[in-house]
Amino acid sequence: MERDLIAQAKTWLAEDPDPETREELARLIDAGDTTELSARFGGTLQFGTAGLRGELGAGPLRMNRAVVIRAAAGLAAYLKKQGHTGGTVVIGYDARHKSADFALDTAAVMVGAGLKAALLPKPLPTPVLAFAIRHLGAVAGIEVTASHNPPRDNGYKVYLGDGSQIVPPADAEIAAEIASIESLADVPRPSAGWETLRETIVEAYLERTDAVLTxxxxRDVRVVYTPMHGVGRTVLTAAFERAGFPAPTVVxxxxxxxxxxxxxxxxxxEEPGAMDLAFATAREAAPDIVIANxxxxxxxxVAVPDPESVEGWRMLRGDEVGALLATHLVHKKAQGTFTTTIVSSSLLSHIAAAAPGADYEETLTGFKWLARVDGxxxxxxxxxxxxxxxxxxRDKDGITAALLVAELAAELKESGRTLTDLLDDLAVEHGLHATDQLSVRVQDLSLISDAMRRLREQPPTVLAGLQVSSAEDLAKGSEALPATDGLRYHLAGDAAGEVSGARVIVRPSGTEPKIKCYLEVVVPVASAIALTDARARATEVLAAIKSDLSRAAGI
Structure with a gap:
């Protein structure tokens, strides 16, 4: 076994095109470090709907140039079988370690396969890549990014020609093409032949942002902004300047x-401590809101002032921002389908139901599903x-979302109100929809499958004193939703009428070694005066659900 492992590593070393990972792997082979070699050669990174994502390093279970070249070659073969020979593939990348190298390798592979490749001019936000696919009429797009993962990670996100991420069966078909590549020597990689796009593609994206605002x-809103060491700053500040907002104070x-x-x-x-510097800057600059990409x-x-918080600021949950943006669009008389995922708050369904010309739909988690909703x-x-x-x-976009949040905050400010005031209005109108998450990061992935198995074998019947009125195994699929590894519980309200109902969804994360439990409690609110008590009751119930669910899942 040890001899086979060393032989496998030497074979990989012989065709690894990257001097850094070759040196790293050679050290492991020379040291006879079979534990580390097993961790890198015990399988391959699996290509799925999220593309590839993993830790940087040598070997088939890490992100590296050899893995990326194979992925690019598999995608090129898939595209040609779909009749896209000669079509353009747009390639973007962020500022992570190796991102630029992976992007150049991808461009070379596409050209070598008979496709055209267009490389974005520099590290840019993922939404610019998603925009460029549709703007240029490309047959596919690739973004080299690990989004918000730790520094040691990188990833490879694939879009098809409609500008949305891949869904089954495309992922399996691309994965099969990747698996069929026997040697990197079989993958042509010319040293030139692709186009590097000019800054005009960024200008075209910025022109498109005009469509977001009225x-x-x-426009009078003061913002503290952090790009979180990423690539968002130049594009966001340019978009704000173009729109006529005051320049954000950047952390x-x-x-x-x-x-x-x-x-x-x-x-x-979303991670504890990540916004500390932004809040420190906000205490000095005294803005109306804080925005982070x-x-x-x-x-x-988005964060709002909160005098009761130690930091003086409170991060809004994604569900709160989602409801605020939906309400703003309804007020702007937007028509069409308003959609969210099964793990998000049900509040959007009520906002859409009350809006003329708005439909509502739910999908599985991820924009690969959301982006495909009709209308x-x-x-x-x-x-x-x-x-x-x-x-x-046709994907999530942190730049245009920030613009719309700023417009809403400015409009409210003009009438002496805030984002918090509008959230209070929504709670009184539709009930307080309080959400929370129980998220557990693991080193051993078997802990996640064990927790899911435990909940399937012994599903909870009561959580936080509320009866589980329905338990649904999402792995079975339905007419409304494709099968996915997840569990959904609906909870009945309490006898006192203080809680209208609750919902819990448990699923493994698709991009990180986490098990995630999404919680929602709905509390009726008779008037604004009752909001404080309603929030206290919701917090109490959410905490109890967390505790009971943690026990039931063994996490």
Whole structure:
């Protein structure tokens, strides 16, 4: 076994095109480090609807140039079988370690396969890539990014010609093409032949952002902004300037792209501590709102003043921002389908039901599903992703979402109100829809499958004193939803009428080693005066559900 492992590693070493990973692998072979070699050669990174994502390093279970070249060759073969020979593939990349190398390798493979390749001119937000696919009439697009993952990771996200991410069966068909590649020597990689796009593609994206805002609407809003060491700053500040908003105050320590993300444990606005520097800047600058993008700027986080908080600021949940943006679009008389995912708040369904010309639909988690809804006008997912201009970007877009949030905050400010005031109005009108998440990061992935098995074998009947009125195994699929690894529980309200109902969804994360439990409690609110008590009751019930569910799942 050990001899086979060493032989496998030597075979990989012989065709690895990257001097850095060759040196790294040679050291492991020379040291006879079979534990580490097993971790890298015990399988291959699996290509799925999210493309590829993993830790950087040598070997088939890591992200590296050899893995990317195979992935690019598999995608090229798939596209040609779909009749797209000679079509254009647009390639974008962020500022992570190796992103530019992976993008260049992809361009070379596409040209070598007889396709045209167009490379974005520099590290840019993922939404610019998603826009460019539709704008240029490309047959596919690739974004090299690991989004908000830790610094040691990178990834490879694939879009098809409609500008939306891949869904089954395309993922399996591409994976089969990747698996059929026997040697990198079989993959032609010319040293030239692709086009590097000019800055005009960024200008075209910025021109498209005009469609998001209403001519003559309010613009007086002060913003503190952090790109979280990512690539969002230049595009976002240009978009704000173009729209006529005051220049945001940028968090200086996080303003420049840095693949090591030195000021945060995880470059994700949702993670504890990630917004500390933004809040510190806000205490000095006294803005109306704080806005953050994740490193590839496809997500948008918003914080509002909160005198009761130690930081003086409160992060809005993705569901709260989702409801605010939906309400703003309804007020702008937007028509079409408003959609969100099964793990997001049900509040959007009530907002859409009360709006003339608005339909509502739910999908599985991820914009790969949301973007495919017929008649789409607005989509969001609770993980800070919002699509506010589906004709321009058929994916989540943290830049245009930030513009729309700023417009809403400015309009409210003009009438002496705030985002918090509008959230209160929604709670009184539709009931307080309080959401929370139980998210557990693991080192051993078997802990996730064990928890899912435990819940399937012994489903809870009561959570937080509320009866489980229905338990649904989403792996079985339905007419409304394709099969997915997840569990959904609906909980009845309490006898006192203090809780209208609750919902719990449990699923493994598709991009990180986490099990995620999405919780929602709905509490009726008779008037604004009752909001404080309603929030206290919702917080109490959510905490109890977390505790009971954690016990039931063994996490």
């Amino acid at each position: 001519n003559g609407s309010a 200086a320590e996080q303003a420049e792209p840095d693949p090591d993300f030195p000021t945060v444990a995880f470059p994700n606005p 994740d490193p590839d700027a496809d997500r948008c986080a 789409l006008r607005y989509a969001y997912e609770e993980a800070l992703g919002y699509c506010v201009d589906p004709e321009g970007v």
